[in-house]
Amino acid sequence: xxxxxxxxxxxxxxxxxxxxxxxxxxxxxxxxxxxxxxxxxxxxxxxxxxxxxxxxxxxxxxxxxxxxxxxxxxxxxxxxxxxxxxxxxxxxxxxxxxxxxxxxxxxxxxxxxxxxxxxxxxxxxxxxxxxxxxxxxxxxxxxxxxxxxxxxxxxxxxxxxxxxxxxxxxxxxxxxxxxxxxxxxxxxxxxxxxxxxxxxxxxxxxxxxxxxxxxxxxxxxxxxxxxxxxxxxxxxxxxxxxxxxxxxxxxxxxxxxxxxxxxxxxxxxxxxxxxxxxxxxxxxxxxxxxxxxxxxxxxxxxxxxxxxxxxxxxxxxxxxx
Amino acid sequence: xxxxxxxxxxxxxxxxxxxxxxxxxxxxxxxxxxxxxxxxxxxxxxxxxxxxxxxxxxxxxxxxxxxxxxxxxxxxxxxxxxxxxxxxxxxxxxxxxxxxxxxxxxxxxxxxxxxxxxxxxxxxxxxxxxxxxxxxxxxxxxxxxxxxxxxxxxxxxxxxxxxxxxxxxxxxxxxxxxxxxxxxxxxxxxxxxxxxxxxxxxxxxxxxxxxxxxxxxxxxxxxxxxxxxxxxxxxxxxxxxxxxxxxxxxxxxx
Numbered sequence: 001x002x003x004x005x006x007x008x009x010x011x012x013x014x015x016x017x018x019x020x021x022x023x024x025x026x027x028x029x030x031x032x033x034x035x036x037x038x039x040x041x042x043x044x045x046x047x048x049x050x051x052x053x054x055x056x057x058x059x060x061x062x063x064x065x066x067x068x069x070x071x072x073x074x075x076x077x078x079x080x081x082x083x084x085x086x087x088x089x090x091x092x093x094x095x096x097x098x099x100x101x102x103x104x105x106x107x108x109x110x111x112x113x114x115x116x117x118x119x120x121x122x123x124x125x126x127x128x129x130x131x132x133x134x135x136x137x138x139x140x141x142x143x144x145x146x147x148x149x150x151x152x153x154x155x156x157x158x159x160x161x162x163x164x165x166x167x168x169x170x171x172x173x174x175x176x177x178x179x180x181x182x183x184x185x186x187x188x189x190x191x192x193x194x195x196x197x198x199x200x201x202x203x204x205x206x207x208x209x210x211x212x213x214x215x216x217x218x219x220x221x222x223x224x225x226x227x228x229x230x231x232x233x234x235x236x237x238x239x240x241x242x243x244x245x246x247x248x249x250x251x252x253x254x255x256x257x258x259x260x261x262x263x264x265x266x267x268x269x270x271x272x273x274x275x276x277x278x279x280x281x282x283x284x285x286x287x288x289x290x291x292x293x294x295x296x297x298x299x300x301x302x303x304x305x306x307x308x309x310x311x312x313x314x315x316x317x318x319x320x321x
Numbered sequence: 322x323x324x325x326x327x328x329x330x331x332x333x334x335x336x337x338x339x340x341x342x343x344x345x346x347x348x349x350x351x352x353x354x355x356x357x358x359x360x361x362x363x364x365x366x367x368x369x370x371x372x373x374x375x376x377x378x379x380x381x382x383x384x385x386x387x388x389x390x391x392x393x394x395x396x397x398x399x400x401x402x403x404x405x406x407x408x409x410x411x412x413x414x415x416x417x418x419x420x421x422x423x424x425x426x427x428x429x430x431x432x433x434x435x436x437x438x439x440x441x442x443x444x445x446x447x448x449x450x451x452x453x454x455x456x457x458x459x460x461x462x463x464x465x466x467x468x469x470x471x472x473x474x475x476x477x478x479x480x481x482x483x484x485x486x487x488x489x490x491x492x493x494x495x496x497x498x499x500x501x502x503x504x505x506x507x508x509x510x511x512x513x514x515x516x517x518x519x520x521x522x523x524x525x526x527x528x529x530x531x532x533x534x535x536x537x538x539x540x541x542x543x544x545x546x547x548x549x550x551x552x553x554x555x556x557x558x559x560x561x562x563x564x565x566x567x568x569x570x571x572x573x574x575x
Contacts, residue, residue, distance in 0.1 A: 183436045190435040190442065194422045197411045205409035207393030208371060208402070210426040210489055219432065265413075 018318045019268070023181075030174050034167050042166050046238050048278040049173040050231045055258045055270035056177075056184045057227025062256065063265035064193055065220040066200030067116055068125040071132030072228050072255045077247030078105045079229025080236040081139055084152050094157035094164070094237075102229040108135070109225025113218040132252055140244040151243035154236060164237065173234050177271075180227060184267050187223065196220055197265075228255075261302055263309030272310045276302075323349045323384055323492045325370070325401075325525060330379035330389075332365050332549075339365040341549045342379070349492055349525040352515065354540035354557070356530070358569060361546040363529045367495050370527070371403045372396035383493070398426055402486030406497040408478045410470045416481055417453055417466045423485035424449040456484045460514070476507040487518070494518070496528040500535055508532075512539055537561060545569070 034042055054076055061067050082101030086092040092100065115127045139146050146152065157164045164172065187193050195216050198206045203213040236242050254277060262273020280298065284291035306313050325347040332340040340362045347353050355363050368374035370381050372393035381389040388396050397403070410419045428449055434442040457463045460480045470478060479499065486494055499515075500508045512535065518524050530536045536543065537557040545553040545560060547569040553560045560566055 186436055186438050187432075190446075191425060191428045191430065192432060192435055194414075194418065195425055197414065198409075198422050201411050202409040204373060204393070205405065207373065208397055208405070209423050209485060210394050210397035211422075212392065212394040223432075 022268075022318075027178065034170055039166060042170055043238070044278060044282050046166070046170045046173050047235075048275050049170075049177045050235045050238060051255070051258060051278055052271045052274035053173075053177055053180050053231035053234070054228045054255050055262060055274045056180050056267065057224040057231075058255050059259045059262075059265065059267070059270045060184060060187065060193075060196065060227075061220045061224035062259055063263075063269070064188060064200065065196040065217060067217060067220060068121065068128070068256070069112075069221070069224065070125050070129040070249060070252045070256065071112060071135065072224070073247045073249065073251035074132040074135035075105050075109060075225040075228035076232040076235065076251065076255075077139055077242075077244070078108055078135060079232030080242050080247070081146055081152070081232075082229070083233030084154055084236045084242060085145060087157055088152070088154060094159055098230055098233040101233050102226045105229030105232075106222040106226040109221040109223075109228075110218050112225070113221035116217045116221060117214040129249060129252075132249055136244055136247055139247070146244070149244065151241055152236075154240045154242070156240070157237050169234070169238055173238075176230060176234065180230070181267055181271070184227075184270075188267065192216070192219065257299065261299065261309055263311030266309070266311045268314065269309050269311035272314065276310060323400075323525065324382075325493050325527075326382040327366070327370065328380050328382065330366070330369055330376045330381065332362070332369060332374060333377045338549050340369070340376075340546075343546070343549075343551045344379075345544050345551065345554050347493065347525045347527055350519055350523045351542065352519055352526045352528065352540045354528050354530060354536035354543045355546065356533075356536060356543055357546035360548070361569075362549040363546055364497060365549075366546070367403070367497055367527070367529060370396075370495060371401060397489060400490060400492040401495065402489055402491035402493065403495045404479075404482050404486050404497065404499065406501060408482035410478060410481060412471045413469060415467050415469050416457070416462060416473065416477075417450075419470060419481055420453045420456060420484050420488060421449055423488040424452065426489065427452075452488060456487050459487070460484050461510070476503050479503065480511075483514075487522075491524065493525045493527065496526065496530075498530055499528060500530060500532055508535060515539060533561065 033045055037045065054072060058069065058072050061069055079101050082104055083097045086097035086100060087094050112128060112131045116124055119127050140148055142148070162168065195206065195211045198209065198211060199213045199216055206213045258273035258277045259270060260273070261276055262271070263269025281291055281295050284294050287294055302310065327343055327345055330340055330343045331338065343362075343366060355366065357363055365374060369376050369389065372388065372391055372395070376389050380387050383399055383401070386399060388399060388401065391399070411422070428445045430442045430445050433439070454463070457466055460483065462477060462480060462484070465473060465477060470481070473481070479502070499511060503511065515526060516539070519526060528536065528540065540557055542555060543553070543557050543560040544551060545566050552569060553563050553566050
């Protein structure tokens with residue numbers, strides 16, 4: 001028994017040292033990337049960061065708490081519009097807009113969580129799908145605020161007199177993603193993360209341990225919506241033109257796919273999943289006429305061969321070496 | 322000295338009377354066995370006490386506090402621990418981490434402290450880790466602290482589940498078939514452990530179990546349910562020799 005324990009301990013220590021080294025290496029590469037990439041490459045990498053942020057939040061909700069959401073594109077959209085409107089129309093400083101919009105969207109997320117207290121699995125998925133459609137419709141119809149189908153064109157945000165162009169926005173996104181990873185890491189390993197894990201396992205067991213499942217589902221939805229909204233606020237200024245169609249159910253499904261492909265219930269999986277989803281189709285562009293087909297097949301292959309996602313593979317390789 | 326009172330509790334599921342006017346009491350420091358044939362309503366009664374099932378009539382009280390109006394998490398917060406027949410643990414987490422889940426209420430720090438890793442979080446987590454260590458010692462699982470549940474034998478998993486209840490500062494413990502799936506050595510160890518818990522912590526224990534030798538050696542008192550009704554309540558030897566009880570176990574014709 002104690003030999004097995006020692007082995008597990010050594011393995012865990014090796015894994016965490018490996019993860020730390022990997023994180024440092026990725027961060028260094030990410031800092032250096034703008035000096036190597038062209039404008040388009042930088043755009044793709046920023047978009048990866050933006051989606052990774054959504055995936056981090058969604059993974060807390062789906063991977064940890066076991067709640068499926070098909071309305072994250074709507075949270076992403078509410079965050080994008082709220083940030084844009086606050087910054088552009090109300091003249092609120094960009095960073096403050098990001099925060100206020102995210103807090104607002106977290107409240108929207110908490111409201112969406114109300115049916116989640118009663119619903120499970122597929123039923124919850126369909127209910128959140130409905131919420132997503134409603135939120136998107138509200139953005140479309142509230143023309144006075146959102147300019148409806150006309151969309152919103154945005155000029156680059158200014159932080160402390162410095163106009164945030166592609167490079168600036170990239171570094172801001174990198175900083176926010178780093179913070180997001182740190183926050184998600186802390187939450188997933190603390191009191192809340194443990195509560196979410198036992199709720200996924202069994203709500204009855206959670207109750208017997210004094211953990212109110214309903215409250216924690218609301219918290220998980222709110223945190224998750226917060227992440228999606230910050231990402232939306234960054235996305236709005238990355239593309240500088242937002243339209244209700246950007247935030248359709250298709251995008252929600254894409255977010256869910258990122259989390260599953262990357263690895264449910266893992267922080268690294270959120271990042272790897274987002275990177276896979278954004279970067280692989282870009283790499284496949286060279287294949288004439290067939291990038292969608294190849295990407296679709298790749299998704300199938302990943303899911304069949306790696307049920308624990310790409311991060312599960314990274315972990316296995318890490319353990320073997 | 323605390324008292325857990327089940328007062329004229331009835332539970333109807335549609336047209337089925339799962340429990341009918343069941344009344345008995347459990348004091349701290351006593352071990353009561355809840356027995357009866359399959360479908361007698363034993364698990365329903367445990368569910369009523371732990372807040373999972375709301376009684377159709379009657380109530381459950383802990384001293385003056387009415388528990389049967391509270392949600393399960395609040396009942397647990399009042400000091401009622403529940404150990405399930407099949408331990409519901411997080412398979413990918415270690416024994417230690419699974420036990421930390423049960424420190425949820427006593428940890429007490431908020432989401433902001435957690436997100437930003439503020440000092441009060443560190444302190445609370447250190448205190449919790451110390452209490453987990455104590456409980457691991459009590460269960461004889463100190464060597465397995467860092468094993469993942471996946472790699473833990475079934476008997477030890479049941480102990481971890483019991484350990485979670487112990488981490489919640491409970492006064493009463495509800496056990497649902499604690500020895501199902503355990504070998505003889507594990508059963509003996511569990512009996513000693515439960516007796517020690519009663520001795521050292523003054524716990525009141527309500528145990529549902531089919532194994533008669535086990536319950537009769539462990540319990541001070543037995544409560545017998547049959548078709549939702551309480552048919553006997555007394556010392557094990559008296560209860561097990563009562564004609565009504567023998568009839569309910571062996572069939573009316575016996």
